[in-house]
Structure formats: C-alpha cells, structure tokens
Amino acid sequence: MSRDYDVVIVGGGGAGMCAAIEARLAGARVMIVEADTKLGGATALSGGVFYAAGTSVQRARGYDDSADAMFAYVMTLNQWRVKPDIFRIICDRSGPCLEWLIELGAVFPPAQLVKGGVETVPRAHPSAGAGSGIADVLINRVGAMGIETALTTRVERLLIEDGRVVGIHALGIDLRAGAVVLTTGGFGNSPEMRARFFPTAAQHGERVWAVHDPAPYIVGDGITLGEAAGAAIVGHDTGLLLPSSGHGRNLEPFMPPWLMLVNLDAQRFMPEMASYSITGYALNEQPEARAWAIFDEAALRTASHDIRYLDPYGAGINLPTWEEDTIRRRVAKGEVLVADTLDELASLCGLDARALAHSVDRYNADCDARADSHFFQEEEKAFPVRSGPFYACEVRASTIGVTGAGLDIDRECRVLDSAGIPVPGLYAAGEVLGVLMGKRYAGGGMSIGPAVVLGREAGVQAAAYAGSRSARLPEQG
Ligand SMILES: Cc1cc2nc3c(=O)[nH]c(=O)nc-3n(C[C@H](O)[C@H](O)[C@H](O)COP(=O)(O)OP(=O)(O)OC[C@H]3O[C@@H](n4cnc5c(N)ncnc54)[C@H](O)[C@@H]3O)c2cc1C
Structure with a gap:
C-alpha cells in the first residue's frame, strides 16, 4: 500500500514541532496537520517557562544541579504516582533539550531563573519572549527544514487497518502514513472532557475555565482519536x-x-x-x-x-x-x-x-x-x-492550568492499550499524555519541558518505525 508521508504529526504545538524536526532529521517525509490557522498551540500562548536540571543557565548562576536530583524531587512530590520510566527520560534530557532550544535561538536569561515549585535549586527557566520565545524558534526551524504543514485542518479520525494505525482523515481526505504522532495538547477547553476526565475541576461548574482559552482546538481530540484506536486513557482527575x-x-x-x-x-x-x-x-x-x-x-x-x-x-x-x-x-x-x-x-x-x-x-x-x-x-x-x-x-x-488525563505511552513514546501493549503505528507526546501529572505540579515549566523532550523522542521513534516498516514491506509510495 502506498503512503503519502512517512510520519504525520497531528497538532503543531511545541511537542508536534519537536517531533516533526526530529523525524525529518531522521530522513522521514513529514507532514504536520494543524487545526488552527497557525502553528504554536498552547506552547505559543504560555509563559514559556521550561523546567530543567543541570543547565548552562543554572551554572551561570552558580547552581550545581542534576537529573538525579530532579527525578527524586518530581517522583517524591507526586508520591511515585507519575510514570517513573517516562520521568527518568524527562529528567535526563531536560538539560540537553534546553541547550538544544538555545542552539535553535531561544533565550533563557540566567537572571530570570526561579524556583518553579517547592524544589531547593531553581529549575524554572523563563524564556525571553515567554511562550512565543520558544514556539517561534521551533516554527522557524520547521520552515527552514521545509517540513510540510497543513493549517486549518482538524484531524477527524485515524485510519486503522488490522489494528495498525496507517494514516489520518481530515477535510474529506485520507492521508496515509508509516506512523502517526498525536500531539494535540490538552482538553482544557472542552466541558465534556473536563466532566469526564477532570471532575475535581468540573465540580466548580460555570466558574471553571482553562488558561488554554484562546487556543480553540485544545479540546482533547487526541484522546478521542487514540481511544478509537484502542488506546488506554490514564491519569484520571489530575492536572494543574x-x-x-x-x-x-x-x-x-x-x-x-x-x-x-x-x-x-x-x-x-x-x-x-x-x-x-x-x-x-x-x-x-x-x-x-x-x-x-x-x-x-x-x-x-x-x-x-x-x-x-x-x-x-x-x-x-x-x-x-x-x-x-x-x-x-x-x-x-x-x-x-x-x-x-x-x-x-x-x-x-x-x-x-x-x-x-x-x-x-x-x-x-x-x-x-x-x-x-x-x-x-x-x-x-x-x-x-x-x-x-x-x-x-x-x-x-x-x-485549569494544565490537564493531566490522556494517553499512556512507553519509553519509545508508543501509545499503549489497556493491556500495556503498543498500538502499532501510533505515537504521542505533550499535554495529550496521561502519564505526566499527579495531584501535585512539580513546578512552572513542567509542561513545556516534557513536551519538548518527549516530542523529540516521539519523532525519532516514529521515523524509525516508519522506516523499518518501509524496509520490511513494499509500502513506500
Ligand atoms: C497561558 C498559558 C501559560 C502556560 N505557561 C506555561 C509555562 O510557563 N510552562 C509550562 O511548562 N507550561 C505552561 N503552560 C502549559 C503548556 O503551554 C502546555 O502544556 C504545553 O505547551 C503543551 O504543548 P503541546 O505541544 O502538547 O500542545 P499545544 O502546544 O497546545 O499544541 C497542540 C496543538 O494541536 C492542535 N490540535 C488539537 N486537535 C487537533 C486536531 N484534531 N487536528 C489537528 N490539530 C489539532 C492545536 O490546535 C494545537 O496547536 C501554559 C499554558 C497556557 C495556556
């Protein structure tokens, strides 16, 4: 069966753009499909704070910090109820990913480094230019790499054959792909999703609102798309x-x-x-x-x-x-x-x-x-x-600052079903995940940090999967 792209990314916010950049670097033909009129998502609207340990910014302020210390802090604060193997990756790569953003042009002034939560060493790195300071360098990189982008295109369903995700459907068109990455962000703007997955927030009725408010498509589409492919939804009633x-x-x-x-x-x-x-x-x-x-x-x-x-x-x-x-x-x-x-x-x-x-x-x-x-x-x-x-x-x-329920993944960012088995061809990263939030928030920057770390990993893994399948099967278009 021919394919239109090796990797299709659903949602062009922070995690989606990171996935696209890495998949393209791995040689994949990549398409970002974005429902909104522009790339950026909640990432562009955000405060642009990035949570990381062992960075050049910390060292410039004289702080000695490590991924181990960050891991111990996050896991203890959340009573070990967030996924340890995923947080090990996040903590290990938070520092290198911040340096990567700096190489791409993002600026994290050392003078603005603060404690984002109740940690003892400051790890919250505010970006100059807030969220757009991070989103813009990713948008520029996506453009410079010639990654194709379909804006104003809301993905309505996944193409599934023999239990395998083989593409997406949007605006009446099927787009076939070697792998699909869901990076649709959270569900803060959907009252139905809030009632279902975040009752602690929803109990407040009409008072409830999400900071995602200006981003119209932060309504949990990734959960709906994933569920239809057999994905488990985890992290019930968590979030900031x-x-x-x-x-x-x-x-x-x-x-x-x-x-x-x-x-x-x-x-x-x-x-x-x-x-x-x-x-x-x-x-x-x-x-x-x-x-x-x-x-x-x-x-x-x-x-x-x-x-x-x-x-x-x-x-x-x-x-x-x-x-x-x-x-x-x-x-x-x-x-x-x-x-x-x-x-x-x-x-x-x-x-x-x-x-x-x-x-x-x-x-x-x-x-x-x-x-x-x-x-x-x-x-x-x-x-x-x-x-x-x-x-x-x-x-x-x-x-609602961040929603916590969503898709389960393994260390390769493969979306898992309720038996913990990967749904073939389906990857995910960012706020659409349900493995990042407990009932405590480790600190400011703990959403964009994981979105960048896992977005990059999802891109690498999706490209590898798409490549291996095209190597094994005569499906390259
Ligand atoms: C005001 C505000 C301040 C914040 N401040 C911080 C902060 O300082 N630090 C921090 O760590 N976190 C912060 N957050 C949270 C953080 O911004 C998000 O958790 C994070 O950026 C999510 O990244 P993402 O890539 O997963 O999703 P997003 O960046 O939200 O991107 C998701 C994209 O998917 C698109 N999409 C959705 N459904 C579909 C579909 N069906 N088809 C196609 N496209 C679709 C959306 O339009 C959107 O562009 C803040 C959030 C807000 C709103």
Missing part, C-alpha cells in the same frame, strides 16, 4: 489546578499576601502564598471545596495598590482581580461580600461567628508580631483584619 477569586478569566497563580484564607470551618488551612505546586488540591480537599478570602477596609485601601503585593515575585505577573477598583465593582454586584462587623460577615458567608473571631484574633496577633505562628512562612503578615467594613471573597480551585 489554580485557586481563583472567580473574577473573569484571569490567571491568578497565587493569592496576594494581604488577605486571610479560611475554609468553611473558618480555619486557615494553608499559607495564603503557598506554591501552586499544591494549592489547587489543598483547597479542593477542604469542606465543599470552597474557601473565603477575608480582609478589611485598611488592607483594601492600601495593600491592594502596592506593587509588592500585586507582583510579589517581581515576575511581571499582575493580579488585577485583587485591585481595589475591581473588588469595589464586585462588591456592588454582590460578588464580594461586605459587612460592618465580623459577626455579620460570618453570617453572610455561612461561617461560625465564634470560630471566625477566634481565627481572626490569632491572625491579627501574628500580624502584630509580623510572623506567621500558624505556617511559619517567610512572608510577613502585615495586614490584620481589624477595621471594618470587612470583606469576603469566595475562592475556589477552578482555573
């Missing part, structure tokens, strides 16, 4: 989930430090500025998966304007949701509650007034002492809840 004040579609990677966060028992349950490695699930484990941010008039008038609190990490991240004007508009609409006394506020929020008063007393004493006797965090507590009116804003972990 961020607390949100519920104000529009604003990314709020952390809460500002000038408020007090309590659960429905009126108890503080985590440091307000805890790392987003853990905050989403810590919040969702509280009664009814809800919390209240409590603050007073003085904090609203002063702290909400202070750049130290709007952008506490100096990362250029603003929190417009927590500025005074925004909050006052929300008060007028009844979205943020206000009361003259704490007792009244407790009643409006459905909290026990005695419990809230007790928690506030302890919190205020901490503010007076400029120390957190509850969680012993470094950031000082400087804004007591003391001078009315008092405010309460409901916080829920309802923003």
Whole structure:
C-alpha cells in the first residue's frame, strides 16, 4: 500500500514541532496537520517557562544541579504516582533539550531563573519572549527544514487497518502514513472532557475555565482519536489546578499576601502564598471545596495598590482581580461580600461567628508580631483584619492550568492499550499524555519541558518505525 508521508504529526504545538524536526532529521517525509490557522498551540500562548536540571543557565548562576536530583524531587512530590520510566527520560534530557532550544535561538536569561515549585535549586527557566520565545524558534526551524504543514485542518479520525494505525482523515481526505504522532495538547477547553476526565475541576461548574482559552482546538481530540484506536486513557482527575477569586478569566497563580484564607470551618488551612505546586488540591480537599478570602477596609485601601503585593515575585505577573477598583465593582454586584462587623460577615458567608473571631484574633496577633505562628512562612503578615467594613471573597480551585488525563505511552513514546501493549503505528507526546501529572505540579515549566523532550523522542521513534516498516514491506509510495 502506498503512503503519502512517512510520519504525520497531528497538532503543531511545541511537542508536534519537536517531533516533526526530529523525524525529518531522521530522513522521514513529514507532514504536520494543524487545526488552527497557525502553528504554536498552547506552547505559543504560555509563559514559556521550561523546567530543567543541570543547565548552562543554572551554572551561570552558580547552581550545581542534576537529573538525579530532579527525578527524586518530581517522583517524591507526586508520591511515585507519575510514570517513573517516562520521568527518568524527562529528567535526563531536560538539560540537553534546553541547550538544544538555545542552539535553535531561544533565550533563557540566567537572571530570570526561579524556583518553579517547592524544589531547593531553581529549575524554572523563563524564556525571553515567554511562550512565543520558544514556539517561534521551533516554527522557524520547521520552515527552514521545509517540513510540510497543513493549517486549518482538524484531524477527524485515524485510519486503522488490522489494528495498525496507517494514516489520518481530515477535510474529506485520507492521508496515509508509516506512523502517526498525536500531539494535540490538552482538553482544557472542552466541558465534556473536563466532566469526564477532570471532575475535581468540573465540580466548580460555570466558574471553571482553562488558561488554554484562546487556543480553540485544545479540546482533547487526541484522546478521542487514540481511544478509537484502542488506546488506554490514564491519569484520571489530575492536572494543574489554580485557586481563583472567580473574577473573569484571569490567571491568578497565587493569592496576594494581604488577605486571610479560611475554609468553611473558618480555619486557615494553608499559607495564603503557598506554591501552586499544591494549592489547587489543598483547597479542593477542604469542606465543599470552597474557601473565603477575608480582609478589611485598611488592607483594601492600601495593600491592594502596592506593587509588592500585586507582583510579589517581581515576575511581571499582575493580579488585577485583587485591585481595589475591581473588588469595589464586585462588591456592588454582590460578588464580594461586605459587612460592618465580623459577626455579620460570618453570617453572610455561612461561617461560625465564634470560630471566625477566634481565627481572626490569632491572625491579627501574628500580624502584630509580623510572623506567621500558624505556617511559619517567610512572608510577613502585615495586614490584620481589624477595621471594618470587612470583606469576603469566595475562592475556589477552578482555573485549569494544565490537564493531566490522556494517553499512556512507553519509553519509545508508543501509545499503549489497556493491556500495556503498543498500538502499532501510533505515537504521542505533550499535554495529550496521561502519564505526566499527579495531584501535585512539580513546578512552572513542567509542561513545556516534557513536551519538548518527549516530542523529540516521539519523532525519532516514529521515523524509525516508519522506516523499518518501509524496509520490511513494499509500502513506500
Ligand atoms: C497561558 C498559558 C501559560 C502556560 N505557561 C506555561 C509555562 O510557563 N510552562 C509550562 O511548562 N507550561 C505552561 N503552560 C502549559 C503548556 O503551554 C502546555 O502544556 C504545553 O505547551 C503543551 O504543548 P503541546 O505541544 O502538547 O500542545 P499545544 O502546544 O497546545 O499544541 C497542540 C496543538 O494541536 C492542535 N490540535 C488539537 N486537535 C487537533 C486536531 N484534531 N487536528 C489537528 N490539530 C489539532 C492545536 O490546535 C494545537 O496547536 C501554559 C499554558 C497556557 C495556556
């Protein structure tokens, strides 16, 4: 049977472009099929942070780090519930893949290197130019290598013969291939997929939104395509989930430090500025998966304007949701509650007034002492809840940063069925995978890093498979 291409890549984001580059380098005839009007996907929209160990950027800052240390950290944080053999590859190659991106022209300024999660050595490498700083060098490389690309072409189904994936179907056309690589990204924009695969997020109903919002095809097509070929779907109910004040579609990677966060028992349950490695699930484990941010008039008038609190990490991240004007508009609409006394506020929020008063007393004493006797965090507590009116804003972990359920793969990026056996001819990489996320997020950059590492590997392996099949079988067109 003739083939149109050796390797067809479904989805031209970060993982897909990396796969295409490597497959082409291996001598394969490659086609990227992309549903959107342009290449880049969520990768181009992202913050462009790349998680890696043992890099020249770390060394420039004097940090000694290793793949072993990164592996121990990621696996322990996720209680060994992410796939160890896949993470061994990710950790071993994260450094070399960052250097590869630098060779292609990406810039990761050493001064911007930060801790992306709760690691002890900074491993989050922000790219100059954020996500497009990475996507653009890949797009340029794809173009320079003459890799064919079909834009505005959404793959509708895989061609399957005798249990083997032999191509794709899109826009009424069959395209035959030696191997197919699924790199369609996550499913954050699909309410149906969220309900099915990410119920911890979906429970928040209309408040739920995904940061993938501007990328229209991040709807889980790779899961649907893979399932039809017999692929197993793993990683149920995992992903990066961020607390949100519920104000529009604003990314709020952390809460500002000038408020007090309590659960429905009126108890503080985590440091307000805890790392987003853990905050989403810590919040969702509280009664009814809800919390209240409590603050007073003085904090609203002063702290909400202070750049130290709007952008506490100096990362250029603003929190417009927590500025005074925004909050006052929300008060007028009844979205943020206000009361003259704490007792009244407790009643409006459905909290026990005695419990809230007790928690506030302890919190205020901490503010007076400029120390957190509850969680012993470094950031000082400087804004007591003391001078009315008092405010309460409901916080829920309802923003999806990355989706975690998806396809299972082996070390060669072959898609596996429920028996753990490869589906012949089918490969996958990137956010479409279900083996990368536990209920903790190792840190900023832990999505683009694996997408690049495994995208490259999927390209190498798919090209090898397509080549070996064309060597064995008279199917080269
Ligand atoms: C605002 C934002 C900030 C982020 N910041 C970071 C960060 O700093 N660091 C980090 O590690 N992660 C970050 N992430 C997450 C990260 O960007 C993604 O997890 C990662 O880029 C996914 O790469 P991918 O190649 O798997 O998918 P994508 O880059 O999303 O590419 C998937 C592509 O597949 C296409 N596609 C889908 N279905 C089909 C179909 N049926 N046919 C053809 N094409 C299809 C899509 O249109 C898309 O172009 C962020 C995400 C967002 C949205």
